[in-house]
Amino acid sequence: MTSNSNVSNMRRLVEQLKLEASVERIKVSQAAAELQQFCLQNAAKDALLVGVPTGSNPFREPRSCAVV
Amino acid sequence: MGEMEELRKEMENLKDQITAARKTFQDSTLQEAAAGVTVVGRVQLKTRKTLRGHLAKIYAMHWGTDSTLCVSASQDGKLIVWDTITTNKVNAIPLKSSWVMTCAYAPSGNLVACGGLDNMCSIYNLKGKDGNVKVMRELAAHTGYLSCCRFLSDTEIITSSGDCTCVLWDIETGTQKTVFAGHQGDAMSLGVSPDFKFFISGACDFTAKLWDIREAECRQTFGGHESDINAIGFFPNGNAVITGSDDATCKLYDLRADQELLTYQDSSIMCGVTSLAPSKSGRLLLAGHDDFNVNIWDMLKAERVGVLAGHDNRVSCIGVSTDGMACCTGSWDSFLKIWN
Numbered sequence: 001m002t003s004n005s006n007v008s009n010m011r012r013l014v015e016q017l018k019l020e021a022s023v024e025r026i027k028v029s030q031a032a033a034e035l036q037q038f039c040l041q042n043a044a045k046d047a048l049l050v051g052v053p054t055g056s057n058p059f060r061e062p063r064s065c066a067v068v
Numbered sequence: 069m070g071e072m073e074e075l076r077k078e079m080e081n082l083k084d085q086i087t088a089a090r091k092t093f094q095d096s097t098l099q100e101a102a103a104g105v106t107v108v109g110r111v112q113l114k115t116r117k118t119l120r121g122h123l124a125k126i127y128a129m130h131w132g133t134d135s136t137l138c139v140s141a142s143q144d145g146k147l148i149v150w151d152t153i154t155t156n157k158v159n160a161i162p163l164k165s166s167w168v169m170t171c172a173y174a175p176s177g178n179l180v181a182c183g184g185l186d187n188m189c190s191i192y193n194l195k196g197k198d199g200n201v202k203v204m205r206e207l208a209a210h211t212g213y214l215s216c217c218r219f220l221s222d223t224e225i226i227t228s229s230g231d232c233t234c235v236l237w238d239i240e241t242g243t244q245k246t247v248f249a250g251h252q253g254d255a256m257s258l259g260v261s262p263d264f265k266f267f268i269s270g271a272c273d274f275t276a277k278l279w280d281i282r283e284a285e286c287r288q289t290f291g292g293h294e295s296d297i298n299a300i301g302f303f304p305n306g307n308a309v310i311t312g313s314d315d316a317t318c319k320l321y322d323l324r325a326d327q328e329l330l331t332y333q334d335s336s337i338m339c340g341v342t343s344l345a346p347s348k349s350g351r352l353l354l355a356g357h358d359d360f361n362v363n364i365w366d367m368l369k370a371e372r373v374g375v376l377a378g379h380d381n382r383v384s385c386i387g388v389s390t391d392g393m394a395c396c397t398g399s400w401d402s403f404l405k406i407w408n
Binding site for chain 1: 071072075076078079082083085086089090093094095096097098100101102105108111113116117136152153250285286287288289303304305307308322324325326327329347348349350351352354367368388391392393394395406408
């Protein structure tokens with residue numbers, strides 16, 4: 001029984017590898033260019049990258065107190 | 069036994085085929101492509117809030133989609149939902165099993181989930197009629213610890229386990245819809261794609277796998293790490309995957325080029341990566357390590373541009389809020405910190 005399950009396991013691994021070998025690929029140059037473009041296009045919206053002005057930082061206490 | 073030999077040969081041939089195919093598409097490197105880009109200036113984030121309340125090591129945290137609430141899990145046996153702006157505890161949920169290793173917030177904000185050495189994923193309804201938070205479902209079938217869980221919706225959740233599998237569950241019926249088998253070691257972490265069609269898993273077999281949720285199959289496998297992958301996440305546009313490993317490095321793999329683009333490493337960093345999160349634009353990679361620090365990398369240039377030092381013990385979890393405004397770190401020192 002063990003040898004049968006080993007063979008069926010191997011068959012499954014081979015089928016899986018066939019699937020992974022058949023994936024459609026694009027050139028690294030294109031992939032890299034698009035990743036870079038995404039980073040640069042969204043940079044302005046990235047608070048951790050560009051910083052947050054104190055006034056509009058929800059996690060920072062405002063300096064002045066308002067008397068309501 | 070003749071068939072085994074043939075199958076083994078076929079396996080080796082296919083592996084060589086994949087390596088060769090990847091090489092033919094390697095017409096450049098990310099380094100070359102980003103040569104004209106200037107390195108990001110030094111990133112200095114400050115602790116804006118410290119969330120105090122857990123009484124033991126924090127193992128996991130996850131932001132809610134509103135970028136204000138987050139949930140954390142500690143081995144003090146509690147799940148706490150925090151308002152990160154006021155630092156108030158919105159819910160403090162006592163757990164049946166204190167050996168929790170992961171937690172997740174549903175995109176709707178209605179549910180949270182957790183699990184660990186109990187091998188189960190417990191779902192809690194935060195919006196029950198009488199205001200009490202109760203266990204809604206206990207998803208049991210894994211034969212190993214629950215390492216990670218992520219909601220697709222209020223009715224489906226994906227889990228990864230020490231039993232080497234990942235599972236898609238139907239929360240309403242409490243049953244397994246799909247078992248994703250293939251990893252040869254404990255599945256340690258998972259991430260869902262922005263379009264919810266795929267998920268990625270990192271495991272102790274040193275590989276990361278991309279899974280098609282509806283077709284129920286593994287599409288791609290990425291190797292290269294020299295030790296267990298503890299953390300994994302999607303690059304914000306869903307086209308690349310970032311992994312963090314016990315080998316002290318992080319790697320960036322592009323899904324469409326089907327190969328590794330970059331490794332983030334430094335000879336001074338010798339501690340394993342426990343957790344990671346990209347910033348909203350994907351330009352920064354924040355990685356938590358065993359040495360109590362979080363390293364901040366310029367993802368395009370593979371240069372370290374900052375460090376978050378503030379915890380007195382291992383950083384076990386990290387997350388960037390949905391709107392990108394802040395990053396939250398959780399530590400074995402029992403505190404969570406909000407940085408920006």
